Amino acid sequence: MPSGLEWLATPAFTGAAVQAAVPLYLLVLGALVCERAGLVNLGLEGMMLAGACVGAAIAPWLGPGAGIAFGVIAGAWVALLHALATVQFGVDQIVSGLTLNLVAFGAARPLATRAFGASGTSPTLGHLPAIAVPWLGGLTPLVPAALLIGLAVLVALRFGVAGPRLDAASAAPLAAEGAGLDTERLRYGALAVCGALAGLAGAGLSIELVGHYQPGITQGRGFLALALCVLVGRSVLGGLVAAALLGALQAVPAFLPAGPGSSVLPVAPFLVVLVALAVLGRRRVSRTAPDGWRAGVTL
Amino acid sequence: MTAVGVAARLTGLLAAGLAVALAWIGLVALGGGSVSGSVDALAGTSLLRADSLAAAATGAAPLLLAGLAIAIGLRAGVVNLGVQGQALVGALAALLVQQRLLAPPGLVLAVSVAAAMAAGLAWALLPALLLSWRGLPEALTTVLGSFVAVALVAALPLAGQPAATSPLAGTGSLAMPLRRVADGAAWPSLVTWTVPVALLGAVALALVLRATRVGPRLRAMLDEPRAALLAGVRPGATTRIALLLSAAVAGLVGLQDTLAQGAPVAGGLGTIATSGAAAPLAGPGAAPVAIAHLPDYGLLAVAVVLVGRASGLGMVVAAFALELLDRAGAAAGPAAGLSTGRVVVLQVVLVVAAVLAARVVRGVTASHLARSARRPARKGSEPARPVDGPVEGPVDGRLLEPTIDDATEGAHA
Numbered sequence: 001m002p003s004g005l006e007w008l009a010t011p012a013f014t015g016a017a018v019q020a021a022v023p024l025y026l027l028v029l030g031a032l033v034c035e036r037a038g039l040v041n042l043g044l045e046g047m048m049l050a051g052a053c054v055g056a057a058i059a060p061w062l063g064p065g066a067g068i069a070f071g072v073i074a075g076a077w078v079a080l081l082h083a084l085a086t087v088q089f090g091v092d093q094i095v096s097g098l099t100l101n102l103v104a105f106g107a108a109r110p111l112a113t114r115a116f117g118a119s120g121t122s123p124t125l126g127h128l129p130a131i132a133v134p135w136l137g138g139l140t141p142l143v144p145a146a147l148l149i150g151l152a153v154l155v156a157l158r159f160g161v162a163g164p165r166l167d168a169a170s171a172a173p174l175a176a177e178g179a180g181l182d183t184e185r186l187r188y189g190a191l192a193v194c195g196a197l198a199g200l201a202g203a204g205l206s207i208e209l210v211g212h213y214q215p216g217i218t219q220g221r222g223f224l225a226l227a228l229c230v231l232v233g234r235s236v237l238g239g240l241v242a243a244a245l246l247g248a249l250q251a252v253p254a255f256l257p258a259g260p261g262s263s264v265l266p267v268a269p270f271l272v273v274l275v276a277l278a279v280l281g282r283r284r285v286s287r288t289a290p291d292g293w294r295a296g297v298t299l
Numbered sequence: 300m301t302a303v304g305v306a307a308r309l310t311g312l313l314a315a316g317l318a319v320a321l322a323w324i325g326l327v328a329l330g331g332g333s334v335s336g337s338v339d340a341l342a343g344t345s346l347l348r349a350d351s352l353a354a355a356a357t358g359a360a361p362l363l364l365a366g367l368a369i370a371i372g373l374r375a376g377v378v379n380l381g382v383q384g385q386a387l388v389g390a391l392a393a394l395l396v397q398q399r400l401l402a403p404p405g406l407v408l409a410v411s412v413a414a415a416m417a418a419g420l421a422w423a424l425l426p427a428l429l430l431s432w433r434g435l436p437e438a439l440t441t442v443l444g445s446f447v448a449v450a451l452v453a454a455l456p457l458a459g460q461p462a463a464t465s466p467l468a469g470t471g472s473l474a475m476p477l478r479r480v481a482d483g484a485a486w487p488s489l490v491t492w493t494v495p496v497a498l499l500g501a502v503a504l505a506l507v508l509r510a511t512r513v514g515p516r517l518r519a520m521l522d523e524p525r526a527a528l529l530a531g532v533r534p535g536a537t538t539r540i541a542l543l544l545s546a547a548v549a550g551l552v553g554l555q556d557t558l559a560q561g562a563p564v565a566g567g568l569g570t571i572a573t574s575g576a577a578a579p580l581a582g583p584g585a586a587p588v589a590i591a592h593l594p595d596y597g598l599l600a601v602a603v604v605l606v607g608r609a610s611g612l613g614m615v616v617a618a619f620a621l622e623l624l625d626r627a628g629a630a631a632g633p634a635a636g637l638s639t640g641r642v643v644v645l646q647v648v649l650v651v652a653a654v655l656a657a658r659v660v661r662g663v664t665a666s667h668l669a670r671s672a673r674r675p676a677r678k679g680s681e682p683a684r685p686v687d688g689p690v691e692g693p694v695d696g697r698l699l700e701p702t703i704d705d706a707t708e709g710a711h712a
Contacts (some may be wrong), residue, residue, distance in 0.1 A: 042438065091658050092380060094438070098601045099654050105598060106647035220446045227439045263454035270446045274425065277440065281433045297373055298607045299657060 011137035016254065018136055019209055021079045022146045023048070023201035023248025027225030028232070028239040029153050030197035035229055036157060037190035038170025042097030043082050044103030045222030047195045049201025051075040053108040056213030057115040059125045067125070069144075069202040076192050078104060083191040087184050092298040112215060118290015122213040125206070140208040142200075149197070154236040166190060198222065220270065227273050231280060246272070303667045305661075311656030314608075318652035320626065322645055329637050337408040337635030346623070353490050359622035362492040365596045366603030366614040367500045368549035372429045374508060375541030376521050381441030382424070382549040383597030386420035389550025390557040390590045391452065392418035397558060400479050404408030411558075412551065419550020420543050421450060429540045433533050437542055445597060453591050471483040493555040498615065500548065505611030552596050556588040602646065617653075621646055 007013050022069035027044060034041040041047075053069035059067025083101055085091040095284030103139070112120035168176035169183040176183050208215040226245065232238030246269050253265040324422040327337045345351050365382050379385075391412040400407055426440035508514035518528040519535050530535070602621060607614030628642025 015427070085654075089655075089658055090662075091654060095605065095654060099605060099650060102598060102602055102605075102650055103647050106643045109643050110641045201612065220442070223439060224444045227443055230435065230439060264451065267447050267450040267454075270443045270450070272448070273546075274440065274443050277433075277435055278429055281429065281435045297376070297378060298661075299373070299605070 007289045011135055013251060013255055014135060015133075015137040015139055016251040017248035018143055018244070019140055019247070020250040022142050023205045023209065023221060024225055024228070024246055024250075025146050025150065025240060025243035026197045026204070027222060028228050028243055029150055029236065030194035030201075031225050031229035031255040032234065032236060032239060033157075033166075033197075034155065034188050036163065036166040036170065036234065037187055038166075039086075039187060039190060040093040040097065041079075041082065041191070041194055042094055042226070043078065043100035043104075044097075044194070044198050044226060045218055045220065046097075046101035046204035047075040047078045047082075048205070048218045048222050049104045049108050049197035050078045051199030052110055052206040052217050053202075055199075055203025056122045056125060056206040057111060059207050060123070060207050061121070064126050064128050064207050067207050068128075068200065070210035071203020071207075072196045075202060076196040079195020079198070081189045082189070082195070083188045087187050087191075093297060094297045097101065109215065112213065116213065120215045122206075127208050127211065140204070142204045142208055150240060157234075180275055185290045213290060219266075224269060225274060227277060230278055231273070233282070301664070301667070304664045307660040307663045311653070311660045312437075314656050315649060319645055319649050322648040326637055326641050326644060330370070330635070330637055330641070332635045332637070336619060337637070340634035341627060341631040344627070344633075346627055346630055347665075351626070354631055355619065355622050356494050356628070357491050357555070358492065359618040359705070360497040361555050361596065361621060362599055362603050362618035363497040363501060363614055364493070364548060365552045365600030366607060366609075366618060367497070367504060367611075368545045368552065369600050369604045370607075370609040370611075370614060371548060372541050372545035373604065374504075374517050375431075375502040375538050375544045376512075377538050377545065378438040379423065379441050379542060379545040379549070380438050380551065380597065381448075381546070381594060382568060383593075384441075385546045385549035386423045386552035386596050387421040387448045387452045387593060388422045389415035389589060390553030390593065392550070393554055394590065401470035402697065412554070415550040415554055417550070420547040422550075423542055427539050431539055439515075441542075441546075442597075450556065455591075461557060463572045480554075490703065491555055494550030496551070501615050503611075508611075549600075553593050553599075556593055557590050570594040602650050605650050608653075608657055618647065624649065644654035653655030 027048065031041065031044060032250050051074050054074035055071030056068040057067075058070040062070075070140050078100055081103075085096040085099075086093050109120065113124075116122040131141055131144070133139050133143075157166070164182055165176070165186055168179070168181060169186045173183050202218065205221075206217055210217060225243075228239060228246070229243045232242050249269050249272060252268070253262060256262050256265065323333050323337070327334050339353060346355075365386065368382050368385070369379055392414040396411040396414045397407060400411070422444055423441060426435075426437045426444060429435040429440050430437045508517075516527065516530065516532050517537070519530060520532045520537060524534060534616055599621070603614050603617045606621065607617030624645050625642060628645060631637075632642055
């Protein structure tokens, strides 16, 4: 270990890196489920913000556990709005996702000023009891929870019926309908799961990781996760590795001494993902999904 | 556009206005204020005076430019979500030119505008390359680039200060008033050069799409890629050019706010962004905004495009309406018990209502077209045509559609 970088091996840093990876991993899982269903969810950022804001507003009253639960519900609720607009009313997916982002950003502001005062920043929130893990220090219970959720998603998509059904609904909706699948319900389900995961990521971020809510707390994590999803294809494990790497990158600035270069460090995750896309990105013009990325926009 | 289309669209506009009015009533009632009192407060403001409207037009101009940037891409099926980043680097480039270039104001104007456009374009080069090399979704790569720009600009000391320190700030920029009047009493002094530039852009977009072959060819590319290929359209090059052009226009968005001097630029829609408190109706002499504190034009541009449905005239109306709503809330809100945070809700309601109304209009016009196509032609009358006049959009109302599939892209390459 070169001198000056010893902190890289300390439990403080590894623990921070693992915890920073949790919201990203949850978001990537949500994006993966949507991707499998052939859905485009540009509203991921808004869903996460809804979870973060509602969770932080509830937590002081009912405790961190209830705050996280309400954050999950808020995320799922925004996702169901997305499903209602796209599946039921035929609004374009990109239009609906972007509109929901605007709705979430617009609603979070008055909600935050009402709950936390004019600054919109909450006081420090209580968090769930930490779990002591060797080498990593005290971790939020969300870490094992995220790993378990990842396992469940992996099993459901690879070994369960959910994967093939979502594939069928995205690749050949008419054939799937003919075979007796309810594609609308599948899409609703995929979006609800995605929204719940994004809400959990948001509430976990504000309550467990940052310890308070502040305007713009999500900082583009939703879009980062969508890009990671493009990068790792359909691999749940790949998503875990990518989220862990980016989590470590996000944890670095807090451990570096403040210097002239340190203010540029928040750029790193976005820059790394852009470069990784340029180097590793596969050609992904959608062949199967009729609602793929290149599906244009119907205003 | 058919008569039914016009009627449906006007009804949609009315419905969106009604939704905003209802939201106003609901917000005032929730805040414990009196609805009639809030209407009186609204009537008591100077919002509809000529100088206020001129100031609102100036506030709306960057919004219109930002909306235009996204719309240019959308017409070719490209989603440019990186407007904020492109606006930031554009403003930075223009600021550097203004500070370093010692030249007559006219030259400074030309060079700074060109530098802003070039910087915005350069910021979209990587997304454009990734799009054509790898087919990676430009919606994501541009938004990632935008976050990079935001973080970089926040770290630059130059971007943290208003441009007023520059001896040349305000001269020869788009932020310069159309006509300088000594005390700023006459209203044209409130209107910056950005207003005619943005309006010209909107007119140019509408004209190019309607009066030249570009519009039909783009639509063909999106609806029938193979047919368009035979007609000589090159989908890969077209999408690349659209993305770069979109980014170049986005580079102009930040100029008015950051290079202002003696121009009313502060506040306005800044309340939707994180930049801070709502400014009062800005009068002449408003201070320039530091680049790092630019309003979030990325979000606002999306709002303008959604309300204006990516059409030139529609976005002029949308940008003005969004800006006016913000000013109405700021002017009458305190008296009506509306905090600035809640005024944003009105804008969001407008966007949601416009999106839903557009969906309903699409359904109504589509079913009308289907019915008129089914109706048997009467003897002696013209056969029923599905669409009369220039085609506004494909029959099912879809404006933009899957672009390049592998076959067309491969053939083009």
